[in-house]
Amino acid sequence: MVLCKSLLFTLLLYLIAFSANAEVNVTINIDNPEHHLATVQVQFKASETKDTLVYLPTWRTGRYEILNLANGIRKFSAQDEQGNALLWEKVSKDSWRINNTQHKKLTVTYQVYANQLGKRTRHIDDSHAFIDNSTVVMYSEESRPQKHIVQMVVPKAWRSVSGLDFGDNHHQFIASNYDVLVDSPIESGINQFFEFEVDNRQYELVIWGEGNYDTQKMLQDLTVMVEQSKSIWQGYPFKRYVFMVHATSGARGATEHVNSTIIQRSRYKFSARKDYIGFISTAAHEFVHTWNVKQYRPEGLVPYDYQQENYDNLLWLAEGSTSYLQYQLLLRGKLLTSKEFFEDLAKRITKHQHKPGRNSQSIAQAGFDAWINESGDYGNNHSVNIYAEGYLASWLLDFDILSRTNLAKSYRNVHNQLYQQFKIPKSYNENDILAILNQVTGENYQPWWQQNITGLLAIDFDALLAKAGLQMSYGKAGAKLKTQIWTGLKTEQVNSGLKVTHVEKHSPAWDAGFTLDDIIIAIDGLRLVDKDLTTRLADFNDENTVDISFFRRDVLASKSLALVKRPKDKLKVTPLENANEQQKAFFTQWTGLEFPEDKK
CATH class of the missing domain: 2.30.42.10 (PDZ domain)
Incomplete structure (x- = not known):
């Protein structure tokens, strides 16, 4: 008989309570950094089963892609508490069965090859170790709810940082269970470290790698940005949060985690204004994820199944809405000018207009198919993107809510209600979203949903922009079109x-x-x-x-x-010269900014 997902999660919560005093001890020994190698030892409590299956996740949170992480595992062995070798066999690409383990404490040892910087999974060299624990630490079904204590063994000059609580020393970290552990990366090495406080919350910024960044500017703007979360959510899900930054020679991207984020940028992509906007926008995106996804997420992702795909057609809301809400933090903190925001809008509109895939796939379908998403020529011609089109759907929904409620409510209210009503271990589905939309606006959103989410997204950008006193144009006003x-x-x-x-x-x-x-x-x-x-x-x-x-x-x-x-000229979004007071009020309620009277 197959147990339903909710029953499995209830069982997991029971095991957490039952195993409150149990713990798993993990040692990650960076013993050969020049060759990207570490030796990992995991000590499990006595097993209740005849044989024990241990796993390494096949994907990591924040990246909906099967990564085959066990391909870097070698020299696997297992022992009991007396040091006796136990027989084992590898039974799948990412699982090992250890025989005769009942009532025995179990120690598993293996070597990890860590040279995947750009995937933000694991990377070790002679200057640092970045450890996403889902790519390094194995687990069993019994150990998943148990407390984990991780000891890093690193060169003397290294500093170790994580959103996890410290243990007995500055290279030891404690996670209440495996799920927290694998959503809390560790950065250890030669790095720069800064601290700041906002609204009684502690924040840290750790930077690995040299580059053309200005740490004081970063600290100043991060301080402003994090405070803007109050414009969306009532309450914080953390006491301490870490911004990890890698200034690299090519790797780029970012990943959200439950108490931190890892941001990677080329070392020379910080100082120019365009590049800096890229950095602070990424930081805002990942910070929004601290609520959206890490505190409330679609039911297909609760609880995480680390060994296979986690399907859900609401991934556009998890990712695309995060892309949309990041600008709420930037605009309300005045970290982005209206002109810079308009330039971003114009790029998004242009990209969508030249994405024929919008006529082939809905964003609900794109969310479900994210695990097998194709990019490039086929993706653009036959698919939409949960980030890009998810942003546009969120924008369309925000304007619809603002219009229906006469500017009294917005999409921000929807996300606050998701946070208040569906914190993990709860999860939400499509009907829950529709119920919240009804609570916020008093209206039925089923027809809107069928048209724009399960149906093919079609946006009249001229009408949408006009609501906020904006327009689209090419070239200079009054000039001949090139x-x-x-x-x-x-x-x-x-x-x-x-x-x-x-x-x-x-x-x-x-x-x-x-x-x-x-x-x-x-x-x-x-x-x-x-x-x-x-x-x-x-x-x-x-x-x-x-x-x-x-x-x-x-x-x-x-x-x-x-x-x-x-x-020939790029599409531009500009303010209307004759915008009325209603349009100006709409713009201000939308962005938190005064309407830009001077369109130049």
Whole structure:
């Protein structure tokens, strides 16, 4: 008989209470950092089962992708408390069965190879160790609810930092159970360390790696940013929070955790204003996750199943809404100007307009399929993204709530209610969201949901922006519109010509029959010498049809391509010169900023 998920979680809570005095001791010995190696020892309490299965998760929280983390495990062994070797066998890619373990304390030892910096899983070198514990520490079903004590054995000069509580020394950490442990990374090494306090909460900033960052600017703006959480949620889920930053030679990205975040950026991508906006926006995104996902999340992700995919069609709300709400923190803290915000909006609108996948997949479907999501050409033409389109759905929903409640309520109220009503171990589903929307607005949101979430998202951006006194335009007001030839092709230069890397669905190039990996060599019989198509196609107008010569599978071919034009300048979002008071009030309630009277 298969137990339902809620019953399994109830059983897990029972085991937590039953195992309150039990503990698991973990030692992570960074004994060969130059070669990215560590030796891990996990000491389990006496088992109640004849045999014990131990696991290493096959994915980590915050990244909905099977990562096959056990591929870095070697030299596995198991012993009882007397040091006697126990027989074992590996039974799947990420699980080991240890025989004859009943009533025996069990010690498992293995080597971990840690050289996955960009995946934010595990990385060890001679300057630091970043440990996402789900990628390093094994568990059993019995040990999962038990307290874990982790001892880092590191070079003398290293400093260890984590959102976990300290144990008996500054390299020892305590987690109340395995789920907390694997959602609390450890950064140990040569690093810079800073502390600040906001609203009786302790914050830490630890930076590994040299770069062109300004630590005082970072501290100043993080202090402002974290305080803005009160504009969305009533209450905090933490007493102490750690911002971990890696200034690297290429790795980039970030991951949220229950008491911290890890942010990776190129070491020279901090000082320029554009780059700094990228950093502080990422920090805001991950901080929003401290509530959205880490304190309330869809039922498909509660409890986490670390050995297989965790499906749910509300991942757009977990990720896309976080992308949307991060700007609430930045704007209300005046860390972003209205002009900078408008530039971001324009990019998001443009990207969506050139994503044909919006006509093929709903964001609910995209959430469920996140585990098998395809990027690149196919993804853009046939799919939507839980981050990008999730942001737009959140924006659309926010404006709808603001409109229906005459600016009295917003999407922020929805997320506060999710936090108040569905804290872990509870979870929410689609019906719960609809019930909260009804509580907030007094209206039925089922038709809206069917149209925009389970249906294909269709947004009238002109009407949406007008509500807040904004408009879309190309180029300077009153100036003649500049245009350029558009084919729908993206290419990269190779030795033999221009290799096609993307063909936008229903574009001229798509209709002409071009596809990925075609290598374009000539236009109208003349060899192509430019690094891209734009320069050469500027010689034609939108009434022309050109003959494109190209190689496909090393066979020479040609196709006719009808040219069309589109605006050359980038899309801009600007304030209306004649915005009325209602539109200005809408803008202020939306962003927390005064309406920008000067559109320049």
